[in-house]
Each structure stands twice: as C-alpha cells, then as structure tokens.
Amino acid sequence: MNLSNFFFRRFLSIIPTLFICTVLVFFIIRLIPGDPVDHLLGERGADPELRQELMVKWGLDRPGYQQYLIFVSRALKGDLGQSLVSGRSVWAEFKEHFPATVELSFVALLFSLFLGIPLGFLAALKVNSIWDFTFSGFSLIGYSMSVFWWGLILILLFSVYLGLTPVSGRIDVLYEIKPLTGFMLVDSLFTGSAAFKSALKHLVLPVLTLGTIPLAYVMRMTRFSLLEIFQEDFVRTAKGKGLGFFRVYLVHAFRNALIPIITVTGLMLGSLLAGAVLTETVFSWPGIGKWLVQAVLARDYPVLQGGILMITMIIIMLNFFVDLLYSKVDPRVFN
C-alpha cells in the first residue's frame, strides 16, 4: 500500500466516523430528560404556552430524525446554528473558545515532551538505579494526581505564598487585548512586551497542572519503549561495532523508540483538546471543555452538536498528521 492509497482510505473513513459521532451526540443529549426551557427558568417554571412557542421557534417540536436532517443540511452549508442560551452563532462561540484551549494544550504538550522524553531517556539508560526509581516514582505520582487538587496546591504555593505567578485568567485584566487571533501569546504581542510577559506568566500554572499527567505518561512511555529497543539485536550490533554513545542511543535506539511516543502524543493532544475541562475550571480558562460541559448542563443542543462535530474533525486531522509523521520516522509502516 503506498502513501496516497493510505490517505485515500483514511479520507473515506472520515465520513462514517463523522456520521456516527453526530448521530450519537444528537440523540444521546435528547434522551436525557429536561430541556433548554427548564434550564432557562429554573425554580420559576414555564408557562405551557410560552414553552410551546419556544419549542416551535427552536425547532424542537419536530421529530428527532427531522431535526437531525436539518442540522446536517445546515452544517454542510457551514451553518452550525445558534446557541439556545446566548443566541449567538455556534461558530462564533467556537472561534472564541478554541484558541484558548489550543494554546493551553499545545504548550502543556510541549512541556510534557521536552521534559518527559529526556527524563524517560535517563531513566532507561540508568535502569534500576536511584535515578530510575526517582523518576518512575514521580511519574507514578504525577499520573495518579487529581487535577483539581493539584491546580489548587500550585496556586497556593506559587501565587499566594511565593507571589510568583497570577492565580488565574489568561492575562492581567487591566490589559485590554483585542482578540485578533484568539491566541493570547500572539495578541498580547501587539499590545507590548509587558502584556506578553503577563500572558506568559498566566500560562505557567495551567500548563504545569495540565501537563503533569502527560509528562508522567511520556516519561513512562519513553522509558518502556527504550528498554525494549535496547534489547534488540541491531542495538547490540551497533554497540559491538564500536559506535559512539550518540549514534547507538540517540540515532539508532531513540529513533526506533519514537513510534509509540508519537502515537501517544497524537492521542494525548486529542484528549487535551477535549478534556482540559478541570484545568479550565480551576484557572478560569475560557476554553472549549468548559464551554461544552456548560452546554450539556444547559441542554444547549446546537452548541453540543456543532462543538463536537468541530472537535471530531480536528481530532481526525490530528490523526492524519500523526500518520504523516510515522512515514517520516519509519517508512516501513506503509509497506
């Protein structure tokens, strides 16, 4: 199978994936009792006539399959509908929240890779040493940590006691940043270096919180994968041929150990994008996870349908990208 064939097959598989995802989200959210009107009015209840008017206005009085077809036909034209809670277009809200999550996830991922790979490498090299036990122990703790608790501990330590970082938010509120790209690190640059510094400082704790579990995972994965590769014949041969440390471990062994790390990284970025909700709540980070959870609680059907459709598409794209990386690291994958 060549590369273009592989991508063509993957492209075809997008259609059923998107179909299944949208159908599942569409019908599961409607199976839960309660509707957007109940949420809007709370203890105050709704006049039955008004309830009916709103259901008609929002198209919720139609049979489920009709609502689904309307959603799909509009989505194909690029219209994801309007939020029932805020009245704004789902696309506009998505554009507002998505860059915040991408920025946070991406920096957290970089943090976990840049720290996790060298530490994992060191643990594998010095297997069963004090280094190995220390790093493996820390990674186990990091992996089992409750994000909510960890975030609050970091706030207490770094913000309240040491006064080094701000408690939460994306930038000091006194900087009025125009959301040009939605990425605070980029937008703050247009305001000045002080604003950029503030944005950077605000990233530290959320990144530490969100990046701890991936860091532990990458570290364990690197260690495990390298230990396996070290047992392979080609590594022994390379050593026997008298190649230097750099060529044996970094060029031959590490390159072969990269495949599972890349797989894990791709999967992690997907889960970071969709699952940073706890970190977003602790640090008041206006991201996509919190946006979707609020939509579930408010039964904001269009936001859920549109938001999950967009995330599904992005995760599929990410998987494409990971496949592309495979071909660079190990061309045999496609043979």
Place this chain on the structure above:
Amino acid sequence: MKYFDKNKKAGEIVVYFFYQTILFLIFFSFFCFGENKKLVYCSEGSPSFFNPQLASDGPSFDVSAGIYDRLVEFDEERKSIKPGLAKSWSVSKDKLVYTFKLRKDASFHHTSYFKPSRFFNADDVIFSFERQMNKKHPYHLVNGGTYPYFNSLNMGTLIKSVTKQDPLTVKFVLKKKDATFLINLAMEFSSILSKEYADHLLKIKKPESLDFYPIGTGPFVFKQYIKDSVVRLENNKNYFRGSSRLGGMVAVIVPDSSVRFQKLKTKECDIISQPSPVDLPAMKKHSRIKLVGGKRYNIAYLAMNVEKGPFKNLKVRQAVHHALNRDLYIQAIYQGYAEKAKNPYPSNLWSYNDRVKDYEYSVEKARHLLKEAGYEKGFNTTMWTLPIARPYNPNGKKMGELMQADLKKVGIKVELVSYDWPTYISRSNKGEHEMIQMGWTSDNGDPDNFLRVLLSCDSVSSGINMARWCHPSFDRLIKKALLVVDQKARSRLYKKAQVLFKQQAPWVTLVHTYDYVAMLKHVEGYNHTPFGSKSFYTVYFKKR
C-alpha cells in the same frame, strides 16, 4: 541691562511653565492613578444576557444593574421607593392607573456600536414593557423571550396597557388592583431599553444584538465582553445622577469559589461574589479582607408532596418536621451562616409572624405523631436532593444524607434521588417526587412573592408549588391581601396565613441564608441588598 531684563523675563516664563507642568502632572496623576481606579469584580459565572428582562442568573444582574435604570428605584436599604427615570408619579383613586412624569435629562450611552440621536422619553418605556407583554411584538421572542421575572410575577396579565400621554408622560393601566406593582417597577426586569437602538437593530436585521450589546442610561457603559473571561464597563460621564467615582469596572469570571478567594488574597480582585461558607472564617480573620452582607430574602425548604402516600396525612408531615435536626444542618452545611426558618420568609421582611410556634427537634414527638397516624413502624419513601449549589443550599446531597440519618431514627427509610438540574425541575413540576429539597429567593421583597408564588392553589397547576398543597382558607387570605393597599391591613392577613401554613406543615422550613461579598478593605461604598443583586455605582477606593 535690557539684555539682562529679557533673560530675566525668559527665566520667569520657564519657571512659570515648569510649575504649570508640575500642576498638570499632579492633576493628571490624580485622575489616572488616584481615586478613579478601575474596580475588578470577580464573579462566579458568565452573564447569560446583558439585559435583565431575559435573565434569571446573578452574574447577568450584577453586570446589567449598572448599565440600565428603572422608572423607580429602591432606596439604599430597599425598604421604600424613590424616583429613577421617572421624576414623579401619581396613582388614581381606584389604584388602577399609574401616571409617571419622566426626566428629560437622561441620555442613552454613546458607544462604538450605537450613537443615540435623542434623550430618553416615553417611547422607550412603552418599548421596554411592550416587548415583554405583547406576544406579537417583533422583539418578544428574540433571544428566547422567556422573561422569567415578568412572567413569574404575572405582570403580563396585570398590565392592561402602557400609553404615552406626551413625550415625557407615560400611563400604566392595570386590570386589577395590585399592591406590589410599584415595587415590581423597581426590579431589574423593569429596566428601560432604548427604542431608537432597537429600531436601528431591526433595520440592520440584527435584533439579537439588543441583549448582548446593551445601550442603557445607567452609570456604566458596556465596552467589551470576552465570553467566560471578562466584561469591561466604562464610566458614563454623562450619567444624570453624576458619574461614578470609579474609573470603570472589570468583571472577571472565576467559577471556582476557592480560586476567587486566592485572587482576593493576591489583590487580583477587589471584590468577589459568593464566597464559600467554608472560607468565611478565614476571610474574617484576614488583615486585608472584609465581608459585607447579611440576611437575604430567601428560604430553603423540604417540600412534602401532599398528593402522595403517607404525606397526605397531616400528622406524618408534622412528624417529619419534628424529626429533622435543623440546627445540625446550619453548622454542617452553612458553617453557622444561616438562620433557622420558622415561616416561609425571613424575619427581616415585613409581616413576619414571630408568634408562630415552630416544630422543635424531638424524636419522641415525631414517633408519637407517626404512631397516631398509623405509621408506628415507619415507611419507605424517596427524597430528591438538589443536584447543584443554590444560594439557599450549597450542598443538597450532604444535607440529604443528614436528613436520611435523622428520619431513620423515627423509622422512615429514605432513598436519596438526584437528577441533573433541568431534569429535576421538569419532573418535580409534574409532581413526580415524594419529598424534595427546594428553595426560593424573593423577586421583589414582598410577602406575596413567597406565599402566592410558592403555595397558592394556582401554583399547583403551574408546578412551582412543590408540596402541591392547596388550602382554600390560606388561598383566600393571600388573594385578599393582594387587593389591599394598606400595609398594616395586608400584614394582618399574611400573619394569619403563616399560622395556617405552619399548622398544615406542607414544608419543613429549613433555613434563611446569609449572603456575603468579600472585598479588600480599601473598597468603600458598597451597599448590601437582601435580594442578592449588586450595585457598584456608589463604590469607591479609600485613599491609602
């Protein structure tokens, strides 16, 4: 010599300009860095609308309270009514016609998205009420059109018409007498919007923007909203009462209460909303923080569905009341920051009947009553516990567990049930529950808003009467009280109604909570209201 004089003159000019510059800098720095600093308010959630007509959540009211004005306003203690956008008013003898004389100097906000061409007038008042009451109005269904407070207080069925007598006089005609009408006009949902702006939005086919890009007459002008992040308001320099002493306001959205507390400690916030009861003792001890607040017009209660099983029996309901140790809940759930409830509304509300005898905590009495009711061995039942924190009950599940343990002592085996919030509301409105935790915060500070809304026979059919308790004598009393204008006479009727309510025990009245905001000590001028809504117009920073 002449040359010397010239130089001297030049020197004087330089010195003069030097002093002028210093004076200017002092003056400038006073405005930029002194008193007129921006207030950073850390709020618990995102506003759902920038229009209080549509909102029912605290964050929406907190922000929009400063953007709009009403025809009449509450005084600082919210005990009487004072002029707002109406400078005076008169009421007809039959109490059915209210005529308001309007101010001519109130101007709507000039913003980047709209520049008004005229001052506030009667058209704006008519528009603001017509939108809510007239189902054919082009704005009625825009952005959901739920108008929770307007509908909850039955304003649509009360108001017959709103008409313009002249550009600065407007007349409300009512279908029936209602002693609470004027109070309702001071509520946030009676805010006045700009008709000119609404017409402009219709013309450009963007009517939805009316509730998200607000134009009001209030002390703060909307500048920017970044969803789930920040709301920026500027000072309205043309405000008819004089501009605020703040340089503007920034509302930062921080959903977690412990994070809000940390932000207050690090001075990232000047004021925070809804501090967690767990943090209150630490806040009281903190050297830079103060708490402002007090009793709130609310109630947390446990309703027993009188249409179901054992709860049809009065003695069972009274037994449940005796069996629950409410003092324990006040300590365990509210950390002591609540008052045990005896009546459906708190003691700081007029007409509160202190003579009502409460059901004291007594396992013996509860057992005795159950025996008399024929349930000596107890019975099995279910209790719905609140799935989310509400201002009147921060932890429904924990309270449910304590109640479960208390009721077990008298032989009532309770299964705790919980659904998510929309399901909880939808199913309880249909009366599917046996016992349910619920609560209420007053819309307008009138006893009618507790008794009629929550306990009348009409509210059984609408679903809000969670006990589904309809008592003809009680109903007669509260309906009669609504038609009486004299407060003393009304008070007598409500006191009788409270006695009847307590005797019939459709609810276990649990607590009335205290409501606080925490702020840095140099923040001054904040007035607490028992409704929970916040006004920042009078806030300023004390010089340090």
